[in-house]
Amino acid sequence: MSSHAGTIDHHHDPSTSTGIPNKKLLMWTFLASDCMFFGALISTHLIYRLHPMPDAPSPKNIFSLELTSFSTFILLMSSLMMALAVTAIQKGNLKSMRWSILTTIFFGSIFLGCQVYEFQEFVEIKKMTITNSMLGTTFYTLTGTHGTHVAIGVLWLILMYVRSFQPPEAGRNAAWFIRHAVHITVIIGAILLAIFATLALVHTLHTGGSIGAFFGGHFAMLAGLLACIAAGIYLARPTGPVNFGEANAIDVESMGLYWHFVDIVWIVIFTAVYLLEYL
Amino acid sequence: MRLSSLLTSTARWGRAGFALGALALLSGCDYNFWRMDGHQSTITVAGPVARSQLEVFYVTCWVTLVIFILVGGVLAYATLKFRAKTEAEEKAIPPEQGHGNPLIELGLIGASVLALVIIAIPTLKGIWYTYDVPEDRKADTYEITATGYQWWFKFEYPSEQIAGSGALTTGNELVIPAGRPVRINIRTVDVIHSFWVPKLAGKVDMMPNRANFLWLQADEPGYFWGQCAEYCGDSHAVMRFRVIALAPKDFADWVAQQTSPARNVTPKPGETAKAQFASLRTFKQNETGITDKYDVAPLEAWKAKQFPEKGENAALIAQGKALFVSKTCASCHEVRGHGAAGISGPNLTHIGARSTIAAGLIENNSEQLQRWIRDPGSVKPGNKMAKAYIDNNIKLTNEDEVALVAYLQSLK
Amino acid sequence: MEAILKSDLHAKDTHAPAKSAIFWRPTAQTGLISWLTTVDHKKIGFLYGVFALFFFLVGGVEALLIRLQLMYPNGTVLTAQQYNTMFTMHGTTMIFLAIMPLSAAFFNFIMPLQIGARDVAFPRLNAFSLWTFVAGAIVINLGWFMHDGAPDGGWVGYAPLTSKTFAPDHSIDMWVMGLQLLGVASIAASLNFIVTIINLRAPGMTMMRLPVFTWMTLITAFLIVLSFPFITIALVELMMDRLFGTSFFEVSNGGMPILWQHLFWVFGHPEVYILILPAMGIVSEILPTFSRKPLFGYPIVVFSGASIGFLGFSVWSHHMFTTGMGTMATAAFSLATMAIAVPTGVKIFNWIGTLWDGRLSMRTPMMFALGFVWMFMIGGFSGVMHSAAPADAQQQDSYFVIAHFHYVLIGGSLFALLAGIHYWFPLMFGRKVSEFWGKLSFWVIFAGFNITFFPMHFLGLNGMPRRTFTYDANLGWNAANYIATIGALILGVGIFIYFAVMVYTFLKGEKVGKDVWDARTLEWSLPNPPPEYNYRVIPTVHARDAYWYNKQHKEEIAREEAEGAKAEAAHGGIHMPHQSIYPFVASLGLFIASIGIAVIDHDPSPGFWGNKIVVSMIGGVVMLAGIYFWALEGNEGYHLHLDDEGNASADKKAAKH
Structure with a gap:
């Protein structure tokens, strides 16, 4: 497939009436719909913000603007990497696309990790749960929905990354199918273990424990993380021709549209939920 | 084909036939379906708010009727005039393949906009007029709070404070002064209900966490039917109430009577409780619980309820008063002055003076009251009193029921 | 998401599929498997129709029970709770499970044919929409067979009546999850239709040459895509309250139930146009055909449809005039609602303009279409009365209100859909319904409908509230209620005749050749029933009423077709997508997950299988597996090579090894 490198016009698909590829149009329309989802959720948050209960907790006492600003920055950087991935595959540069996608996954995972940390802190230290205040209800539902979108995006990135190793005639090759599944599993495993290990490390340091204690207490977790990373590197070794190339640029581009959209929504949420409280 | 053409010609007559058939169906009924003068009519109104709403309705009605006659006439004409009468005509040379005429289109759009402006002006006036009491009447306004419960209404009179127990509180029968604007605060304690007395004013919903209000005014003294108009669960259909408008003097008397504590009937020494143990008849499920007198002269019937009945048996009443506490009625109902101070059910301090019970559903007489006390769940499905009977394992004997009825009827 | 993006009809590869070791490539053309795995828009449309008509009959029975209960004062046919269940399910069923999917049946079957396409843009996504709709329909109706009973919160499900406090059993959970699935199905289907209409038009089929039905499909699809998210979020919030104890509508924690109403009606009002615009599209096809004239003022009809859709988003609060919004909001929504009457009126003027000077052939579809115009006019006028807030x-x-929206939904939507069934039946099945029985059913339905609903106007003005299981005899409502029930029975007889005749015709009706009505749009150029590839040669469109033009220019079109056939053969034949079971698997997973969330009790006491989380997780895994296989099986298809008679079977077998 990658043999027609450079012959595909990525801005015009002659098989459609408008020249816009079907997948791109589908994604744009879906994002319009998704806008409405977030519109409804953000409205709910803002409406309840204007009608607080007398004993409502003050968001300023709960939010940690430094952490959220950091994760916002990371998410923006991931958008940059996503854009690089699209450009790379449009030029047929598979290797560069893989690296960009992996970086995007990495940044997305950091964002998710920050969110897990934030939720944990809010619940355990700030004592704001989803049930004990309206702020908790709207905050966790809204940011949780966004987090789910990011998680779906990361999963999609992983699937796309692994798919870029798919050999031709894959349908006849059951071994490849299993390998594919294992590849996905180890990446997801690595991400989850990395997030939990980092959280555990932060927790250990917060509570005055030493790094040594952390290694001692989480040996199995760290070993698993290393194993997953090693397996991921092994599975990513070149194994011959792949059925993935410039023709798949539209798949990557649609995924990119989704990813950018989720980032933009985060900017809106960051403004409407966090920054608004500091005006 | 012959059969089908026969059908088309008969069908035209068929429509007329159906209309006639419908008329025939009506001949046996008391009311014709187009008569709109029932107790909850929005057409035969009795106050300025409902009248303003009716006027807007008439404007919309006439404007749309005129348009309907014009457009429908053209449509009918076109359908009849351009009909292909034979199959050959259907297949004949097709007509001119014209695609439209912008001038006609624009003209018609302009005409529709004009028609809507005719509706819009009274609409806007009506919105502001019906929203709140007019400025020049504000001073004369009487204020009441209506609260919806599943499935009854509580009415509070903030201007009639009673020492030690707050504002005057009644249930399911709202007594207002006639000829004065009444501003009603609309509240709910559970789900959404809606306050609707069609002859006096359109409805306003009782929304949780929302301070709604409406205003209404009864031109003359009268007895008006109202009903919850927002679906609120099992017994929504039987969540009803009445509004009684009284002349100023009558209203003042009523307030004086209501603000006094519950009536005491002291048994004479040696008097014994003589209950009539005629067993309660079986009620059909589809039986109307209200007698004709409330259709004929409701206000008079209501006024008659204000006075103690003849032949009261004071000992029986005393027995009922004791049962009211011992059977835990008092934990939900208040009877001011008799040591009953429950708040989750209607205030029964002057229940005997009300014309209806069970939220306007059945008439307040001994028979219906006993029916209600015996098995509230069969009268009003899902209601809390029926549940309380089960939860507290309340069992009433026939004697208990009769005593309770006598007691409640004595609370004038 | 990846899965969705991969189901592209226009796969680039041209080789025949290899026998797969992993993926199941069903090829059955008949039997259950063929229906479960089909990606053919016509079969999917047919299935939508069958399910919709089934639920239409269910909703009809519910309606008859409601009317029987109200026939006499203090009726005893149903208990209060049963009655509340009936009207809740009647509304939910008719709107979401009957009218919407019946419209979807026409979208699926007719729209791709009208634009000269061979299928929708994403055939497998289309199958997913269908099966998710079926799953949602089952979840909503499960309560009938369970202890908790079917939902009884009203079709608008106003919080807090639907909260855990006031509705502690599972019936509302089933209602919520069922509607969520229907939302997923509707949005997925609509995305597909939008892409199809915008991108798969035949050469020459410009936007302003699209048949009006296709236009209305496009507008409806946009309305669905933009309005369904609001009810999805409302339902999510309600479900969070019910499952996790959040406070969105929990009054004691500061929740405001009015928010539910806003979210619901921001969806709910566009939903009204989602129900009526397809009907307007169908009527705009039928009237020109049977008047033998083009539609009067085509661009204005199209723009008025679009402006109805646009304005439809700005009038939602007219459902809430009595919630105490204040004067300004009430006035604004009142005026906006009046404004929407203008484009609606414009459509009626243009339909009359279409009839004017035509040769009206009064066949059954035309009867239903004219019935639509009359009834919709009455419904529209009572709608204008509601727009005046004080009167409302x-x-x-x-x-x-009941009278108003039944005039719009039965007299409007349903009449048009029944007209559409008559109109396109010959194309779909090659048989034609007898004129006699068709017209008989029309008149019985027409009479029954008016006898039922016209008196309800008077009932309402006489103060009878809706959703009441009983009324007293002294309120002056007896006669109108009695007549309405008689009318409902007549309407029931009419609907029975209609469908009995339809089933008879399907099995034994008179066979007809192609283009039985001498129609104007492209779908009639196909033989009936249309072959699975629709068009042998993708047609070239020269005019608005494309097929009418073709019939006037036979030679030019024949020449084009011959050239097109040659070009097609050079490209390797007609590309067809493979059948696939995976969309069905994904829907099945959603179904299981909804059962887990909605039906299973929270306590794990009934054992492993009874555990809420376990069942939901299993559903999630099945769904993910379905999507995963769907993504990986790829979007290859096979190619058909047609001989001169259009006979494809032999070549097809060869192409498939």
Whole structure:
């Protein structure tokens, strides 16, 4: 497939009436719909913000603007990497696309990790749960929905990354199918273990424990993380021709549209939920 | 084909036939379906708010009727005039393949906009007029709070404070002064209900966490039917109430009577409780619980309820008063002055003076009251009193029921 | 998401599929498997129709029970709770499980044919929409067979009546999850239709040459895509309250139930146009055909449809005039609602303009279409009466409203859909319904409908509130209620005749050749029933009423077709997508997960299988597996090579090894 490198016009698909590829149009329309989802959720948050209960907790006492600003920055950087991935595959540069996608996954995972940390802190230290205040209800539902979108995006990135190793005639090759599944599993495993290990490390340091204690207490977790990373590197070794190339640029581009959209929504949420409280 | 053409010609007559058939169906009924003068009519109104709403309705009605006659006439004409009468005509040379005429289109759009402006002006006036009491009447306004419960209404009179127990509180029968604007605060304690007395004013919903209000005014003294108009669960259909408008003097008397504590009937020494143990008849499920007198002269019937009945048996009443506490009625109902101070059910301090019970559903007489006390769940499905009977394992004997009825009827 | 993106009809590869070791490539053309795995828009449309008509009959029975209960004062046919269940399910069923999917049946079957396409843009996504719709329909109706009973919160499900406090059993959970699935199905289907209409038009089929039905499909699809998210979020919030104890509508924690109403009606009002615009599209096809004239003022009809859709988003609060919004909001929504009458009126003028000077052939579809125009006009006028907020304060939640929206939904949507069934039946099945029985059913339905609903106007003005299981005899409502029930029975007979005749015709009706009505749009150029590849040669469109033009220019079109056939053969034949079971698997997973969330009790006491989380997780895994296989099986298809008679079977077998 990658043999027609450079012959595909990525801005015009002659098989459609408008020249816009079907997948791109589908994604744009879906994002319009998704806008409405977030519109409804953000409205709910803002409406309840204007009608607080007398004993409502003050968001300023709960939010940690430094952490959220950091994760916002990371998410923006991931958008940059996503854009690089699209450009790379449009030029047929598979290797560069893989690296960009992996970086995007990495940044997305950091964002998710920050969110897990934030939720944990809010619940355990700030004592704001989803049930004990309206702020908790709207905050966790809204940011949780966004987090789910990011998680779906990361999963999609992983699937796309692994798919870029798919050999031709894959349908006849059951071994490849299993390998594919294992590849996905180890990446997801690595991400989850990395997030939990980092959280555990932060927790250990917060509570005055030493790094040594952390290694001692989480040996199995760290070993698993290393194993997953090693397996991921092994599975990513070149194994011959792949059925993935410039023709798949539209798949990557649609995924990119989704990813950018989720980032933009985060900017809106960051403004409407966090920054608004500091005006 | 012959059969089908026969059908088309008969069908035209068929429509007329159906209309006639419908008329025939009506001949046996008391009311014709187009008569709109029932107790909850929005057409035969009795106050300025409902009248303003009716006027807007008439404007919309006439404007749309005129348009309907014009457009429908053209449509009918076109359908009849351009009909292909034979199959050959259907297949004949097709007509001119014209695609439209912008001038006609624009003209018609302009005409529709004009028609809507005719509706819009009274609409806007009506919105502001019906929203709140007019400025020049504000001073004369009487204020009441209506609260919806599943499935009854509580009415509070903030201007009639009673020492030690707050504002005057009644249930399911709202007594207002006639000829004065009444501003009603609309509240709910559970789900959404809606306050609707069609002859006096359109409805306003009782929304949780929302301070709604409406205003209404009864031109003359009268007895008006109202009903919850927002679906609120099992017994929504039987969540009803009445509004009684009284002349100023009558209203003042009523307030004086209501603000006094519950009536005491002291048994004479040696008097014994003589209950009539005629067993309660079986009620059909589809039986109307209200007698004709409330259709004929409701206000008079209501006024008659204000006075103690003849032949009261004071000992029986005393027995009922004791049962009211011992059977835990008092934990939900208040009877001011008799040591009953429950708040989750209607205030029964002057229940005997009300014309209806069970939220306007059945008439307040001994028979219906006993029916209600015996098995509230069969009268009003899902209601809390029926549940309380089960939860507290309340069992009433026939004697208990009769005593309770006598007691409640004595609370004038 | 990846899965969705991969189901592209226009796969680039041209080789025949290899026998797969992993993926199941069903090839059955008949039997259950062929229906479960089909990606053919016509079969999917047919299935939508079958399910919709089934639920239409269910909803009809519910309606008859409601009317029987109200026939006499203090009726005893149903208990209060049963009655509340009936009207809740009647509304939910008719709107979401009957009218919407019946419209979807036409979208699926007719729209791709009208634009000269061979299928929708994403055939497998289309199958997923269908099966998710079926799953949602089952979840909503499960309560009938369970202890908790079917939902009884009203079709608008106003919080807090639907909260855990006031509705502790599972029936509302099933209603919520069922509607969520229907939302997923509707949005997925609509995305597909939008891409199809915008991108798969035949050469020459410009936007302003699209048949009006296709235009209305496009507008409806946009309305669905933009309005369904609001009810999805409302339902999510309600479900969070019910499952996790959040406070969105929990009054004691500061929740405001009015928010539910806003979210619901921001969806709910566009939903009204989602129900009526397809009907308007169908009527705009039928009237020109049977008047033998083009549609009067085509661009204005199209723009008025679009402006109805646009304005439809700005009038939602007219369902809430009695919630105490204040004067400014009430006035604004009142005026906006009046404004929407203008484009609606414009459509009626243009339909009359179409009839004017035509040769009206009064066949059954035309009868239903004219019935639509009359009834919709009456429904529209009572709608204008509601737009005047002061008048609406009396009419809101009364039988006047019931009369209004049944005139719009039965007299409007349903009449048009019944017209559409008659109109396209010959194309779909190659048989024609007898004129006699068709017209008989029309007149019985027409009479029954008016006898049922016209008196309800008077009932409402006489103060009868809706959703009441009983009324007293002294309120002056007896006669109108009695007549309405008689009318409902007549309407029931009419609907029975209609469908009995339809089934008879399907099996044994008169066979007809192609283009039985001498129609104007492209779908009639196909033989009936249309072959699975629709068009042998993708047609070239020269005019608005494309097929009418073709019939006037036979030679030019024949020449084009011959050239097109040659070009097609050079490209390797007609590309067809493979059948696939995976969309069905993904829907099945959603179904299991909804059962887990909605039906299973929270306590794990009934054992492993009874555990809420376990069942939901299993559903999630099945769904993910379905999507995963769907993504990986790829979007290859096979190619058909047609001989001169259009006979494809031999070549097809060869192409498939």
